[in-house]
Amino acid sequence: MTSLIPNTCKSCSLHYDSSNFCARLTTDELVRLNGKSRFVSMKRGDALSDEALLQWPIIAVSSGVLSLQHLMADGRKSIAALYMQGDIIDLRGISNRNRCNLISLGNSKVCRLSPAVFEQVVSANPEALNTVWKNVREQTFRAIDHSVDMSKKQALEKLASFIIECNSRVINRAKKTAVAKIPIRRVDLAEYIGVQPETVSRCFRDLQNRGIIEFDNLSVVTLKNVPALREIANGDWQGDAQKVKIVA
Amino acid sequence: MTSLIPNTCKSCSLHYDSSNFCARLTTDELVRLNGKSRFVSMKRGDALSDEALLQWPIIAVSSGVLSLQHLMADGRKSIAALYMQGDIIDLRGISNRNRCNLISLGNSKVCRLSPAVFEQVVSANPEALNTVWKNVREQTFRAIDHSVDMSKKQALEKLASFIIECNSRVINRAKKTAVAKIPIRRVDLAEYIGVQPETVSRCFRDLQNRGIIEFDNLSVVTLKNVPALREIANGDWQGDAQKVKIVA
DNA sequence: CGGCAAGTTGAGCCAGGTCAACTCCGGTGG
DNA sequence: CCACCGGAGTTGACCTGGCTCAACTTGCCG
Secondary structure, X not given: OOOOOOHHHHOOHHHHOOOOOHHHOOHHHHHHHHHHOEEEEEOOOEEEXXXXXXXXXXXXXXXXXXXXXXXXXXXXXXXXXXXXXXXXXXXXXXXXXXXOEEEEOOOEEEEEEXXXXXXXXXXXXXXXXXXHHHHHHHHHHHHHHHXXXXXXXXXXXXXXXXXXXXXXXXXXXXXXXXXXXOOOOHHHHHHHHXXXXXXXXXXXXXXXXXXOEEEEEOOEEEEOOHHHHHHHXXXXXXXXXXXXEEOO | OOOOOOHHHHOOHHHHOOOOHHHHOOHHHHHHHHHHOEXXXXXXXXXXXXXXXXXXXXXXXXXXXXXXXXXXXXXXXXXXXXXXXXXXXXXXXXXXXXXXXXXXXXXXXXEEEOHHHHHHXXXXXXXXXXXXXXXXXXXXXXXXXXHHHHHHOOHHHHHHHHHHHHHHHOHHHOOOOOEEEOOOOHHHHHHHHOOOHHHHHHHHHHHXXXXXXXXXXXXXXXXXXXXXXXXXXXXXXXXXXXXXXXXX
């Protein structure tokens, strides 16, 4: 009578980490969803094609880093968004949009959720709905913030923003530290913030020379001077009265 | 016994345009939501402050164009997103993000929805939920596409993208035309695509010289050569096999 | 320890930013 | 009806941040 938690799920962060979607499901829901879903391991460069995404448009990231990449006509490519542990990527309706691919930037594990069961579960379980919705909103805000970063900031500022994002997005779930883990390669980082790898390198060096950051190794940086970093990242105007009329 | 459709709603596009959220509600739901919500007219420059947004974080756009603006420490400001008729802006959870304002770019009408009633309605009415969710996903995709545009493209390409966005976003709901209405001023457009107004001007002229667009007046452009425009906008790589391994 | 991918450094160049002057247009008041 | 005004948009000249290309160094894995 009692259903048991599927083995796949037991060891999956989406389930055992309580802030994530699967942790909100009843055992029964989890079993139903798991039965129709597919847990996949990906290596660097592996892609979920857009054809595949049309059929299985909902993806939950269990570990690793995925990227949403756009390829432009001249071969330039660009990383539009990064997804990490706990993110639910809902690409329903992507069909009428520009072509894009979901590509893993390293080893990662994802769960391709059955849209049908997902939809059932979400409409039956308000708590699960809230969790997903919150995640989707966060993605939207991240995308919006990111497009601000991309549109007006210069390279150094973009990089500072990115370091801060790294610092707050993963590590600090557990404990607040002054360490940021850069979970992706320089090339990918460059593509994400829309500059050349060379520029990334130069900017890192600049921050290092100013004593603001320090490299533990290529992918781990210690933040020596967080306020300075924030200032460069150009946190938004906290200043005085804006020249706008507040209507409410 | 029968509740009547509130007058505010009768004349509001959110209700009479069937693709929008309010059109999906039962009369009873509409009355409840309307009772707790506030219909507001805004002029250019009017803002909903972030304090106000904390309390009333859900906004439906009935007409006009709103912008989500970020102000940076040095006074540079930047338009992160544009919202138009039918968009549901859900800023719940914005509190822990960077400061930003929702500012009207012209005359507009919005409805500030009661979060409580909204939440009730959405969890009770799956069709309404789907409508909102779809809109939110679209916003996310738009934000992502926009950040791609911002990060790698050059000015001319960004502008072409924007023109296409204008062409597809509003006008073509009704009929497909080769006309795009630019619903905002040059300055705002410049801020949105992350270049200077001067550059916008130069790029418009360039497109005009090449015979790709033609101005009817400042805010209405006829697209003389849509394929060329798309090519410049750099629609994504439709080309042959990508150098990625498709895992599924 | 070799070999290759990843990352860094340097030199030169150009797209677009900056600043300043100018034009265009709609509204206002005499 | 016209002169004036201010805001919006445009044009030109100059300058700089970051792209490009090529050479170099570092780090990783067998």
